[in-house]
Amino acid sequence: MTSLKKLEYLKTIGIVNIGTNGLGFSNPYDIAFSSDNRIFVINRHDAPINFKPEDASAIRVGVLNYEEEYLGEFGNGFGENDGQFRLPVAMDFDSKGKLYITDEFNNKVTVFNSSGDFLFSWGDYGDGLGEIDGPAGISIDHEDNVYVVDQNNHRIQKFTNDGQFILSWGAFGCGKGEFNMPWGIFADLQGDIYVADWRNNRIQEFTNTGEFKAIYENDFNRPSSVVVDESGLLYIADWGNHKVKILNKSGNLLSVLDGQATLSKWAKEWYDKLPDQLEARKKANLVPELPSQFNTPYQKSAQTEPYFWGPVSVKIDSENRLYVVESLRHRIQVFSI
Template sequence: MRLACSILLLATAALSQPQREVVPDWPKLSEGHVLGLCAGVGVDAQNRVFVFHRSGRKWSNPFPKDAILQPTVSVFDGASGKLLSTWGENRFIMPHGLTVDHEGNLWLTDVGLHQVFKCTPAGKVLLTLGEAGVPSADHAHFNLPTDVAVLRDGSFYVSDGYKNTRVIKFSADGKFEFEWGTKGKGNGEFNLPHGIALDAQGRVIVCDRENERLQLFDARGAFISAWKGPQIGKPYGVATAPDGHVFIIDGGSPSLKPELRGKAVELDASGIVIDTFGSFGAAPGQFQLGHDIAIGPDGAAYVAEGTGARVQKFVRKK
């Protein structure tokens, strides 16, 4: 069944024309407002778009010890692209994942601090997990955590990420419940779990980035299936829509020709490609290392871009 699904994915992607187009001149940035690498993006029920960005800071090894002085969270009006507010200055070292939960709170991961934060939309910290600057693999620490997915009851999953190659489940108040995953290529194993989301069926969907696949699990971490192939590429970020569709941003697999890299993909709940939009490049509607994707309440898709240092909005063609 999985093999047949993979073949269908290839055929569907090859035959379809993009159903979405980029919105020009979105967002509206004030002069001197630097986003830098846009690592995470999310949208709340009020159609506010939250972007977690590095404000010009570059990825380095080792990471800097000092926090970024400029704001690292920018909030835009989804409809107009107007900049509404900023916050996060002098707080984060290396911004990564951003998730908006069902109550409108933000969940942020910082791979430099090895921490996960739950914040209000205005930036007040409600919950902190992990110890600042201390990486580890026990139940109280992370090692470069990448993303968060939150259930309606407030419990949540963290993809812990670059080093620990695992997914951890926590209660709503941050107590460890269970974990799964280790480094490898087998079912339930990971090579950099980079993005994570939940769908309407309660499945946990993980971007197994360096294995170039999506893995799907039940709520307890039992493996269900894996989706992979040229149409998936190298998934960096994943989001789900109320209709059960799954959206991913392909960061660009070096095993593919440039014209086949760097696209966004919409799949139905069974893994069949519905649409692909965007391509590799620097022009509007193209991506230089797409890093995260989010879906607004009106169905618009937002892509946070790494090397291109921007966020773009896509809507269905009329």
């Protein structure tokens, strides 16, 4: 298609680091930006199935900056105690600098300060008002209301920033205002709420009290995340197609991103120590022609290193940069919008 919205690729951040702590990512799942421009990244990590006690702390939040300095990390490893995670999904900051993180296994929202100290958590499993089953996306509006995607109850719940239930909307279904295992959520500056209605292959827009406003569809395959820029353009992580799509408010498709990752600063530092491997990479065809049986979005991305593979989250920072978090390539691609 002709691209009606050009984005400039800026850089790639990340390197795979599984099973150990420190610089690098292990299945990154979401990203958030503090007011002092630090970048926070959830590492979901593959501990649940490959669980080894020594790996437990690799489920963590890594902290870095745009210049790719690794500043540290926090989280108390795998578990259900204070500050621990099992299956962390998403996070967002409130106006006071507190970071809220969902965990779809523990059925909790856990709150840290921006230094990574545990503050408090809430969440009771169930389907009653205020109870949650598989919390996924989270977004906090400019009035510090907290919107949580209640994945397995197929609804959105709105809380105060200390976890008091305000209201909820939605039920299982494919009609307007209904959901099928929703995932990502975004509250824009106008107070509108956008939801990645994952298994209905669409984005839905609501008022901040849950009144239906619009549906956006564009051959999505399980969209996982949505963010809206100041001009009202929607950026959607089309998870099952392994692409990012950009739509205007009329629902017109303006651009599709495949991903164009290059070596990150951390990757270059790693190759500096292993020049033979760098030579092998230089000789490789990173965007190969594939046999027909691999003509699926998953396989194309598994076989084509620069492409997005598992784009779970899209976020925009204060400098109008779009970050695409790739859970399966352990990296983040950054574009100027």
